[in-house]
Amino acid sequence: MGFISAESQRAIGNRLAHLVVNVPRILVNSLAERCRIIGFDPDASIWDDFIANDLDQQAGIVHRTALLYGQSFVIVWADADGNPTVSVESPLNVQVLTDPATREITAGIKRWSDRAKGETHAMVYLPDRIEHWRADTARADASGAFALIETLPNPLGVVPVVRFLNTDLVNDAGHWNTDFWGYGHSEIQGVMGLTDALCKVSSDALIASEYLAKPRRWATGVELVEIPKMDENNQPVLDGNGEQVMETINPFPDTDRFMLAADPESKFGQLSGSSLDGYQNLADLTLGLISAVSSLPPHYLGITHANPTSADALRASEAGLTSKAADKQSAFGRSWETVGKLMKAVRTGQAVADIKCRVVWCDPSTRSEAQAADAVVKLYQAGLLSKSGSLRRLGYSEDEIAAEATARASEEQNETPMGQFYGNQIRTGIAEADAQMASNKAQGY
Template sequence: MPQPPVVQSPEWWRDRLYKQLIARTEETDIYDSYYECEHRLPHLHEKAREPFKRLLRMSRANYCELVVNALAGRLEVAGFQSDTDGKADDRAWGLWQDNNLDGGSQLAFVEAAIRGTSYLMVSPTSGGGFRITPEHPTQVIIVYRPDNPGEPAAALKLWLDDWTAHLCCTVYLPDRIYKWQAPEPKSGMNQGPQWVRRNVAGEEWGGRNLLGQIPFGELANRPRMLKPGASELQSVIGIQDRINKTIADRMMTQEYAAFPQRWVTGMEIPVDENGQDIAPFNIGQDKILMAEEEKATFGSFPAASPDGYLKAAEADVRDIAAITSTPPHYLLGSMVNLSAEALKAAEAGLIHKVYQRRRHLEEGLERTMRLAGIASSQARIVWKSPEWRTEGELVDALVKMSTLGVPREVLWERWGATPQEIERWRLLNEDALQRAMGGDLAAEYGPKPPPEADPLLLEG
């Protein structure tokens, strides 16, 4: 029987992190399914599920996607800013653009909101630069030191190479990097992958970690002390199931009880030659029901009203809005005579949630830029404002702030300009002022001609 790996050896980290990653993936797969509208079908008796399966599939109304997108849509990085080195800010923004992180960061924010976390990986390039890539939480996991929770101890990246049908993994330690591969595990196998060392041409197995640190920045969504990031859908799934069940019941009511059901008594039902009942009437808009029996009586049951189902579904949607701080009009789709103040009040909870989520996301973003060697501890992430205001409201507020002596660069920032736009506007202003000083204002502010020589001085 093989001996277990030595604690904190590369093999020990590989097996430990692999198990944690698989367990976390299985736990968060349900959140991903609900975001993609692959909900569990509402419960029905086993005998009734097959006949009603079409209606059950039509009953899924995906509010989970709206909850995630309402948050992720307000998370947008505008630039980087420090008080000491503007050139470092430009280099940071250049690296951000070179790695297409305008879109890549959005992908990472969405995955963090769905599964609770995502990652940015920093890789040195042969030209001395850095490559930054968003990493999916089903492929990367980081573990932190128990005596220093903010310090990463090791990381694992796992992926399936479908070209070779191999499962590949890399363990990152602060000083070394180790790689393995194994045949793709078959479903139903109880034992883990049969790892062997993966040798890459030109690379030493267990090569040196050029960064000297774990090369990942973790983007955690609403973490807690002693708990990792959590999905925005954690408390929504149960309510989503309730909504789907209500919609399914309403659709079955519409299918079978949305029109008056007629009945007749005191009438003999005819049968065919095989003894099977024959429908005595052909119900239609232009038909009259007639019976020869004197005691025949006709009547109808009233059509079932869907109002109760509609109110129940609306109440559940309002629960989602309250629990997730999502504006109700995002989910209900109703905006009737709402003033600007009412809309702002309705979105206040979402804005507050965005600011909360950004505090934890900033830690991972700042670590990512520090790994790339172009951001200091004084640098900060500049976000686009999550508040949506009309230009008239914003301009009025900025004009009032300018009367208090607020610098124009601060006003531009409040307007929503990026650090790059602010620098460009400042240079344009300086250029316009210099041209004015050299032209129309030259006579008043420009250089003066030398005074005429004093004859007395010349004589002396």
């Protein structure tokens, strides 16, 4: 509603307050759903801690928050039993300080209010210690009333706060953006103006459909109906002479199915409603601009054509979104690797710098299961992929890969010698048939 004039806003009031075309939500969710973690290399035990902390479910929240606000946070610490515990945090509650030279996090703070107790708490995370501060007020501006109540040593040697930064330029990581509550770049910033324009066009179309698009009936030679005018207390309204004020109404309400008149000279007719094609054309133009700016495919925005689009054309239209999702995977991957190192350090006591960790992402592109399986089979037959690598390429998690390996070993162990003989014969026959088919194809048969 950002383009509606002040006069129109006063006239409309809050009648269109709920009319919002939520394109930013589509943009954020479209990117976040393509950023799915399926494992960690080379230490599979990190994946176990990842699952134990429900990060397979909460990782999407981290990504959506970073895409919306420009950044999000994860805090890694230990529970009472020494197991790593990970919490997902909002940039509205957590912030960090970074070294201008190395961009490494030098300090972090988490602040929250306990309204039940009327207190405000702040946890300050430093490389060598963790400080707990408290103020005896639940007000958000209790900046000068904090008192240190507890200090804990930090055996990790690094700040256990990990930032997920969504950036497009180098300057995004070092400029305070007051519009989006922190560092980084909000993914919706580029489409906000166009979204307001789309909401304005949609509102205009609804108003026009109410007042202009409905066919209007007219009649001549019909006596109008007069009724007494009543005030808000249902009392008659009188003029200056004390006479009853009358008001004229339509003798044929819109709900009437028939119109009757006693005068034979009466005439009836209908005015055709106005076309709303202009609003649709303007909405399509705005959606096209949103698609160009955000890399969203047209079919994500409801832009369709008369002829059905082929599957290959749909995948081609998603190339920009796929490329952007791959960039987000690279940006967020470094942060998740830091989270994995911190979880491993909490569990084993190793130095964070000595731990190797690499996150494994799903394929950001959308391919049919048959196409993906066919491509993986060809790579495996060519010797370019191992069995576990093939399953990983198909999107299997580390747990699923381990379960498949165990099941396969069990099947091979329980197979009888006769079954093994016939199984080898069948596999050999298939391989020979494939080789013969390839030879015939090469010779042009």
